[in-house]
Structure formats: C-alpha cells, structure tokens
Amino acid sequence: MKVPDPVTRLGQSTPDRIEVRGHDLCRDLIGKLSFTEMMLLHLTGKRPEAAAARMVDALLVAMVEHGLTLNAIAARMTYASAPEALQGAVAAGLLGAGSVFFGAMEVTAQMLERTMQRLRSGNVSIEEAAAELVADYRRRRAKLPGFGHRIHKPDDPRPAVLFRLARELGYYGQHCELMAATSGAVDASAGRHLTLNVAAAYAAILLDMGFDSRIIKGFVLIARCAGLVGHLYEEQQIPAARRIADLVEEAVPYRPGGD
C-alpha cells in the first residue's frame, strides 16, 4: 500500500501574509472570529455555526477551573523552580491529563464509539445496547468510564447543564441518548444512583458534534491550559509553592528503615 505524500491543510506563512485554512488571517479572521470560532475553523476547515461555537464555549468554560487540583500543584511547583520558563510550568500541568483525571473523556468516547458500532450493526435498541454494555463491564469487573467522581456526589453538577445546552443547540444526538440510557442501566444494575460525571457529557456531546474520540482530550487540554495560566498568574501574585513544599516535607517524613 502506497502511503500518500503528506500535506498540511492548516496554514502557511509567506513574507506578507499568513493563511489559515484558505483564509487570510489578518484580513478575514483577526477581529472577526472569536477564539473558539477560530479553534473550530482550524480543527474542521469550516467556519463554525454559531450553535457549534456556543456549545464548545460551554464545554471549555466547564473545564477551566476546579481548585487546587493535582495538575495545578504540579504547575506551581515547576513554576517556583523555573519561573523564567512559563511554558515548562504549563506543560508540567498538562502532563497530568492522563487516565485518572482527564483521560476519562477519551476512554468514555471510545466506549461510546464501540457501542454505536454494535448498535448500527445489530437489531438492538439503545436501551438494550446500554444494558449489554453495563452487563459486560460488570462481568469483567471493570470500571465503567463516565461514572463516579472523587468529589461530586450524588451528582456532578456539570453534565445536566451541558446536556440541556446540547438539546437547545441541536447537539443532543445518539451518543448523548446512549450515555443517558447507560446511566439508567448503571443505576438499575447497581440498585442505587451512580454519579454520571463530566467526562460522560464531554464525550457524548463532542461525538454528537462529529469529532473523533482520539481528539476529545484536546478540548480539555485547551481549557486546562487557560486554567493553568490562571494558576501561574496567581502564583506570581500570591506565592504558595514554597509553603506547599514545606508542608509536604513535614507530612511525608523521611523514614529510611524498613516497615
């Protein structure tokens, strides 16, 4: 199989012009598009509908800030060591976007994609597919992505508002329905209510907007990048990193010996 020659459809700089997705950046985009619209043009190649930009704005706004989380601490620690390289502190914070916290978006989206294939190929309803899915995870004693939250109980407050907006804006499609049906099946199977978390809403809505599961974590990275810049701006004004390090030293003492 011959691999086609790689090209880029994204952009190019020439001496007097920058072009992005076929548009003149300075004449057509700067001052005309919001950052979120630009992001969507860049990702998809098309100027987004107003509804798409509103939906993505909401998804991004939801993930900017949640307090002094592990990745905010990592960023502040790094900044205090290397204040001349802000990019390193932001990068350190983003590197926490793994399976335990933000990666759940990706895994949830993959689960929804696989189940949609099952739905399309078989004669099953959404409810039946959801019930099968839950039964399969239960059998394998695997953690079902999109459910449970360290802090938010019984409900993560974000999914409801995001799903409501998705309905209003026309992005509540089959993946959202499948996610809702899965939540019902989870509660039925567990005999009690389990928290549907923000990863579930993110995954379902972005899939219904037409994005691929592999890029969904990208939206979280953009939102968190802004959040981390905010944390570092605060660290510049109200330094906390050294105090945190002193606390850690006390709280995690050196005990060289055995057990």
Add this chain to the structure above:
Amino acid sequence: MKVPDPVTRLGQSTPDRIEVRGHDLCRDLIGKLSFTEMMLLHLTGKRPEAAAARMVDALLVAMVEHGLTLNAIAARMTYASAPEALQGAVAAGLLGAGSVFFGAMEVTAQMLERTMQRLRSGNVSIEEAAAELVADYRRRRAKLPGFGHRIHKPDDPRPAVLFRLARELGYYGQHCELMAATSGAVDASAGRHLTLNVAAAYAAILLDMGFDSRIIKGFVLIARCAGLVGHLYEEQQIPAARRIADLVEEAVPYRPGGD
C-alpha cells in the same frame, strides 16, 4: 518579613457545586460566557468588558496557526511515538515557547515596562525615551526585542491589524505609543525600515490592558495549545511524522569521523 498564608482566589469544588471566582460555574458561567470571557474572569477576577474579550479574542486568533513550525513538528514527532498520551505531544509543542520564538513577547514586555518606569520618573517624552532605548541597545550591540522576523518582510502583517483594533476598542495606551515611537527610532537609527513583529503588538497591547509582563507568554501558550491540538488532529488524519523522520535521516547523515 512574615509571608502571609497562601490562599487561592480561583475556585473550589464541593460535592454539589463548583465555584470559580465567587460565581457558581454551572448556574452563572457555563453557557453564559464565551471561553475568552471565562479566561479573563479567571485571570482578573472580574467579568470582562465586551471590548476586552474582543481584544483578547483577536490576540489569540492571531497566534493559533502559522504552518508547520518547529513546535508543530515537535508535537507531531511526539504524537507518533506516544499516540495514547495526547497531552505529552501538546506539552512537547508548548515547550518550544522559548526565547527564540514566543518568548519574544515576554522580553519585549519587560523592555517596555522598564522604559515606562524611566518615562514616569524622568522628564522625557515618549519619543526621547524610545530614542534612548534604541541607542542603548545599539551601544550594547544587543538585539532589540519586538523587531525582525524570519519570514515576514518588510512587514509582519499582524501588528497593524492588532493595533488598529486596540485603537477602536480603547486599548491603545502608552505602551502602544512607546512601541510605535520605538519603531520610528529603530528605522531612523538603522537608516532603513525594520520589521515590527507580532511580539511587539502582543506585548504593548496586553500591557495597556493591565496585564503584567510575566504572564504575557501565557496568552500565546493558550493560543498555541489550540493550534497544536489542530496539528495533532491533522496528524491523526494525514500522518506526516514518519515521513518527516525518514526525510531527516537522509538529510542529516551519520558521519562518525572528524570534520
């Protein structure tokens, strides 16, 4: 001097609520604010004026995409090696935001801040301060930040449109005036026109909006984070990394010996 106990003014998660800067995230912010407005609320603690959001939108839009730059290549290389960790590829790309490329924003801003102090303390006009500044760099044979560009000649197309918008929106203040005067002094001193680059516009406008020089690179990081996510989305669809690696192997041959 007693250091005050550190606090955070940014946000907090509790079981049924997320609060950001004193606002209920789900009730007051999601669906109500654009991502750029949220970013400004997060950074400054205040809901931004419409003009501020438009200005920051323009600054961010200007930096999302410029083609297959060094940091886009770094991100794609990393992605091809570790596709399961999108965050690592984005982080690798952001780590290129150093002194040669994006760091110019920071250095330019520091230069403007220092010169403004001189202006405030002395009896000099903006034009005199700019001329002194240029003469000082010339004497030290140092590169004046904010001028010159690898590709854009004779003019980087972005500063004009950004400064025009800053005027319209009320953010063309003393730092912008100083930057313009410096450009005049540079041309006079060199006897020819030197490119005023996008870093100059970024630095001057964000200082006139009230931001500190130490956080200015943060805006570029947010814009480039979106740009890098776009590159990785394209890399998923049109893989280029392996071909690039093969090219490099040919173009940079192994020559173990001396010279």
Add this chain to the structure above:
Amino acid sequence: MKVPDPVTRLGQSTPDRIEVRGHDLCRDLIGKLSFTEMMLLHLTGKRPEAAAARMVDALLVAMVEHGLTLNAIAARMTYASAPEALQGAVAAGLLGAGSVFFGAMEVTAQMLERTMQRLRSGNVSIEEAAAELVADYRRRRAKLPGFGHRIHKPDDPRPAVLFRLARELGYYGQHCELMAATSGAVDASAGRHLTLNVAAAYAAILLDMGFDSRIIKGFVLIARCAGLVGHLYEEQQIPAARRIADLVEEAVPYRPGGD
C-alpha cells in the same frame, strides 16, 4: 480500609548533611559508587551486587543512542526554539517514550507477568504457556509485544548480547526462559522467523532482576535522557533544527483545499 500515612524512604537534606537510603551522601556514596550503583541503591534501598550493576549498565548502554529518531528530532526542534531552557528540550524528547517506541518494554513486561501467574497457578510448562500466549494473541489478532522492529530484520542485534550477559551474571531466570519459549512459539505459529526485539530482552531481564513491570520504562527514560543530552550538545555544535524545519516545509506542502 485505612491508608497508612505516607513516608519517604529515599532521602533528606538537613543543614550539614544529605542522607540517601540511610547513607551519608558525601561520606559514603560520592566517589565510592558508580552512577549505576547509586541508581540501584536509590531504587531498591540496598547496595547492589557487582553483577546487578553490570547488568543494568549493559541495559542502559543499549538504549542511549540509535540515530536521529523521532524523539531526538522533537528535542532538537524544542531546543532551537527555547535554547535557554535545556530541560524543556530534554523533556520534549522523553515525552516520545510512549506505546509505539519505548512503551513496548512496559507492555511486554505486563504480558510476561500475566503469563507467569498462569504458570504458577496451573500445571503447564513454560513451552505450553508460551504456545497458549501466542495462540491467544493470534486469535484476538492483536500484536504480540516484544516482536517486530521497524529497522532491525531478521534480528535486532541487542537481545542476543543482553541475554548472554544475563546468563553470565545470573539474571537469566524464568521470565527470560518464557520470552525465549515465546519466540520459538511465535516462529512456529507464523511459519517463519519473527524479530525478537530489544523490548523483549529489557522486560524479561529486569523482571528476572526483581523489578516490577510498572517501573521498567524508567530505565529507558534514564538511558534516553543521556542520549538526548548528547543530541542537544551536538545541536549546539552542529545546528540541524532550522534545516530540518525548512525541509519539512517543502516536503509537507500547504494544500488548503479538498483532496
């Protein structure tokens, strides 16, 4: 279940002393231990046998350098953008240690650990366990970790020398035997010889030395960290990054339109 209070057994700095694993760094370790011995003391809490240090030296030496690989390119691109932050360029290179390249060590080790559990619990011989393992991957049409290499064919030259040394030094145990048996089963099942790669040797030997599968990638990171520092030292002396970026621009042209 009560989580015990966290402690560290690694080290501590006090005004006149640094202690590592119960030893006085300056009196007992500096000048007395090689870097590899120190690394093993730090990881395990015990001064290593000479054989262990020789084995780990060999494993590290094997991974320092393989030419201008994807992660070396990522590091050089980042360095050219941010030469004042060497740590960022090294970090960018290490971030490529994912599933496609260096992560294979981790996945191979996990596979060996799972199969050893099967061996311990059942009445099967190593050969039978290997044959089952290969049959299982074949049935699931999954790629068997530890086999195949982009460049090295028919044989990766490293496993033979590493396994020979492991035999000499007393680290050729059950995991190595299982890996060898798996190689036999792979060839039998495919009807031709498949390359056993360096990840297979790394995983098997480090497991036989008593390390856990989750830390095996750590050894590769240390070796590659040294390799990347070497690439950046060369980049300082013989800059290649800008030329590479120019090449990429030509080779991956901007084509904004459709297909």
Add this chain to the structure above:
Amino acid sequence: MKVPDPVTRLGQSTPDRIEVRGHDLCRDLIGKLSFTEMMLLHLTGKRPEAAAARMVDALLVAMVEHGLTLNAIAARMTYASAPEALQGAVAAGLLGAGSVFFGAMEVTAQMLERTMQRLRSGNVSIEEAAAELVADYRRRRAKLPGFGHRIHKPDDPRPAVLFRLARELGYYGQHCELMAATSGAVDASAGRHLTLNVAAAYAAILLDMGFDSRIIKGFVLIARCAGLVGHLYEEQQIPAARRIADLVEEAVPYRPGGD
C-alpha cells in the same frame, strides 16, 4: 556565510547493526562500558579515561536525591493523574530544572567562562579577577551565582568532597581555582562566610573537564532523571500524591473575596 550541511556524528541504526560514535554497539560497547563511560563516549566522541568516568560518576551521584523537593512533588502529582504515562511524570519533574534550583549550574558556569576570558586577555591574577567579579556583582546588587543555599548552612557538604576528588583525579584546574578564589573574595567582601553551593563545584569541575557551559545542566538532568524514576517507583509502592493534594487543599483555602 554558508551554513554547512548538518550531519550527525552520534549514531545510526541499520538492519543488523547499531553504530555509536564509530563503534559497533553490540560488539564493542554493551557489557564493556559502564553507563557513565557510554555517556561520555556519546558526548565527546572518545572513550573516556578512567579518571573522567570516576569524576562524572561522583558528580552524578551527588545530584540523584535530596528528599521531597519541588520537582519530586511535581513528578508525583503528575504520576497520580497519568500513571499510564511514566514519561510524562518524569518530564514534569525535569521541567523544574530552571533558574531557581538546577539552573544555577548553568549561570555559574557562564560567569566563570566570562571571567576566564577576562583573565586570559588581561594582566590580572586569579585573585584579582575574583575580587573584581565580586565587586561588580555587589555594585549591581545582583545575586552571585554559586553561593547561598536554602537548606545547607554554613556549608553545603558536597563541594568539599567533589573538589577533593577533582584534585585527586586531575580535574582541579583554573576554573576550580577561580571558584575557590571567588569564595574567598565573597567572604572578604561580606565580612562573613557565605555558603559555596553544589552548583559552584559542578560548574567549575565540568568546565575544567572541558565541557561547555551550555551543556552543564545536562548532567544534572541525567542525575535527576534517575532520582525522579526512584521517586515514582516509591510512589507506586507508598502512594503519597493524593494525601499531598488533600493537604494542599486545606492549607491553601479558597478565599474568593478581596484582600
């Protein structure tokens, strides 16, 4: 000026062979060289003398571990969020190697290089050059690199042992003498003893070994890479990250209001 075509002198992989610096990796290097010797061969192109390897071993051993420092905390935070990507956690830790902590090596080395140029060009003794240097920093009220330590007082225990070894092994040259003279001048100028820190020893010895100031931080990165892998191995066995995060939440409370 024509830039010469870039080449690499480091290494190359071909189907049956890996070559590093002109040597066959599998036949001549694996099992024959220690990791430190390999590192030096890779960096310099020459097999190192035994003395050079011992000196570098000592320098690396000195920097592996100092307790739960800011970068160890950053690495552990990142690991707890993304345990499937060990490389990200190590990278996050290394990103703290900036101006405040490990960057001091680089800045100290640059200071020594500049002063040596002064020495070579003028008719001044080492003592005079040191006194001038100290006077110049004092006049500019700048912090003199290589002096002072957050924890170690009155003496960092590492420089003495490293300088003693450098003398024994023949690497105590002009840069080391200049550093010692600078320490004398600092104490004389301050009227009390100031701590000469490990960065001073690192910088002086590596310059006397013939390395360039720009790569000196690279040695620290290699040593710390091993140290961070050790911290993450301990985090796998004795998890501390979540507890640290809980502590931080309490110690840095959310105070949305004013001042």
